[in-house]
Amino acid sequence: MKCERLQEILYDYLDDTISPAEKACAEEHLLGCSACRQELQREVLFAQTLSGRLGHAVDKIALDPNAQRRMVRAVQRQVGNPSERRSFSFWGRLTVPVVASGLVLVGAIWMGYRFFAGQRPISNSLAPLTTSSREVPVHDSYAVPTYTFERKGGVVIDALTDETRFIDGALLVTR
Amino acid sequence: MGMGEEQSLVAALKCRDPAAIDALIETHGTRLLRSATLLCGNETNAQDLVQDTFVEAFRSIHRFRGQASLYTWLHSILLNLTRHYRRKNNRLVYDNELATQEPVLSEEQPNALDLESATTELTRALRQLTSPHREVLVLRFYEHMKIDEIARHLGVSKGTVKSRLHYAIHEMQKLFPKEMNLFSVGGTNEKI
Numbered sequence: 001m002k003c004e005r006l007q008e009i010l011y012d013y014l015d016d017t018i019s020p021a022e023k024a025c026a027e028e029h030l031l032g033c034s035a036c037r038q039e040l041q042r043e044v045l046f047a048q049t050l051s052g053r054l055g056h057a058v059d060k061i062a063l064d065p066n067a068q069r070r071m072v073r074a075v076q077r078q079v080g081n082p083s084e085r086r087s088f089s090f091w092g093r094l095t096v097p098v099v100a101s102g103l104v105l106v107g108a109i110w111m112g113y114r115f116f117a118g119q120r121p122i123s124n125s126l127a128p129l130t131t132s133s134r135e136v137p138v139h140d141s142y143a144v145p146t147y148t149f150e151r152k153g154g155v156v157i158d159a160l161t162d163e164t165r166f167i168d169g170a171l172l173v174t175r
Numbered sequence: 176m177g178m179g180e181e182q183s184l185v186a187a188l189k190c191r192d193p194a195a196i197d198a199l200i201e202t203h204g205t206r207l208l209r210s211a212t213l214l215c216g217n218e219t220n221a222q223d224l225v226q227d228t229f230v231e232a233f234r235s236i237h238r239f240r241g242q243a244s245l246y247t248w249l250h251s252i253l254l255n256l257t258r259h260y261r262r263k264n265n266r267l268v269y270d271n272e273l274a275t276q277e278p279v280l281s282e283e284q285p286n287a288l289d290l291e292s293a294t295t296e297l298t299r300a301l302r303q304l305t306s307p308h309r310e311v312l313v314l315r316f317y318e319h320m321k322i323d324e325i326a327r328h329l330g331v332s333k334g335t336v337k338s339r340l341h342y343a344i345h346e347m348q349k350l351f352p353k354e355m356n357l358f359s360v361g362g363t364n365e366k367i
Contacts, residue, residue, distance in 0.1 A: 011337055015321040046344065050297075050316040057294045058212050058317075063204035063225070068197075071204065071226045075196050075233050 001029040006036050010043060133174040141166045181245050188236045200229055203246055207253055213313045214257045216302040224260060228253045243327075250318070251328055254310065261306060300350035308343035311336055 006029055012018045013026050030037050063071075143162040150157045184202070187195035207228060211221035231252050232239075239248055301309055314325045322340075326333045 011322045011340070015323070017321060017323055047316060050312070050347075051319065053294050053297045054213060054301075054313070054317040057298050058209035061205070061209050061212055061218055061221075063200070063208050063222075067222055068200055068204055071200050071229055072196050074226050075200075075229050076193065 001025040003029075003033060003036055006030070006033075007039070010040065013040075014043060014047075133172055135170040136173050138169045138171050139166070140169075182241070185236070185239060185241065185245060188233065189239075196229075196233060199232070199245075203249055204229075206246065207249060210250065210313060210317060211253055211257065213298075213301065213317055214254070214309065215260070216298070220260070224253060224256050227256050231256070247324075247328065254328070258306065296351060300347055303350055304343055304346055307339055308346060311339045312343045312347070315340060 006013070006026055009018055009022065009026065013023065016023075018026070030040065141164055143164050145160060145162045148159045148161070150159070184195055184198055188199060204225060207225045208218070208221055211224045211228075212218045215221055215224060228249055232249055239245070243251075301312065304312065310329065311325060314320045314328060315322075320328065322333050322336050325336045329336065
């Protein structure tokens, strides 16, 4: 085994996760290579030191009873009754798509009805129209005003006259 | 906690036994809190994360298949929440800013090489690492996970874990004061 290979499998060697054959090769190499032995020792010491110091950094930290109770309450509050929650969660997940599909379906039916109803009234609605509508004669009159100006000497005389006109016709009245 | 006890606890949690919530938090709360503190650099935020971890765990306990230990499963939830929290919450940015500031040492400890100051320096250096590098260091040297366990835990390859670990250690060497160099323990030039 070469030094490069040992460097590659150093962590696996330390973890003892390599095959027995490879482990034997590594140990044979370590016996004859002081540089790799030194590297191995460095890793072991580093691991021990860092582990110790990380442990020391947080070993005074502990979950106090108050925090523990708060967490228990939080779990109970947020999770609630699990069977109900699961049930609610299941139906909750179904509610939105079911309601949405229902609305789409109702909308489609309504639109279809409107479409076909919109076609039919032309023929259907005319029937009642013709039966219930009738013509009513209309006689009306209106006035057409005329405003005239006439100069007489140095005076302008204006006059408003209107002419009455008469019309006759018929209106179609429907109910 | 033995395997049998753990299985009983999981079974009770799946049956929604309220007493199991206490047992779960009592058993794993402190360990998770310590790990969360190392991951996010702040004990207050860590408490929130641990609380959310338990809520999420209880909510999804039916998905726990027992392929890993209960603690490992809880820790994977914690890790996801920590990442999510880091992305969403500016408070952690504030912590990182604090971490980049020089530590204030009192006059009584100008050459403070004792364990306390070394630990302070260590946590400060840890906070300055990027999240992926901090995660592998914490998993490797605090959670004592093997490389393949870390790879599974993080959902990355073993090669990625080794690469991140290598880089993280290199960064720690740069960030950690030379007189407190982690590699100086036992002497790096000693021959065995």
